[in-house]
Amino acid sequence: MALRLPRFTGRVLYERQVDRRSDYFVSERTGFDVSMRPVDRLTLPGGADYDLAEQWWGTWQLSAN
Numbered sequence: 001m002a003l004r005l006p007r008f009t010g011r012v013l014y015e016r017q018v019d020r021r022s023d024y025f026v027s028e029r030t031g032f033d034v035s036m037r038p039v040d041r042l043t044l045p046g047g048a049d050y051d052l053a054e055q056w057w058g059t060w061q062l063s064a065n
Helices: none
Strands: 002-005 008-018 025-039 042-051 056-062
Touching: none
Parallel strands: none
Antiparallel strands: 002 008, 008 025, 025 042, 042 056
């Protein structure tokens, strides 16, 4: 699912990994990506992942371009 506005873009992600041999879930994660442009010539992208089974935040990033 995504949202696009003139100075903001956001996306919510869902990923499920299944072991083909046993047909069991290996992991189940959700996350989000955002990109904000508060002023011209400055973009602030970022995002994060969350492991639903372990209830643990995974990788995250934030930068300025």
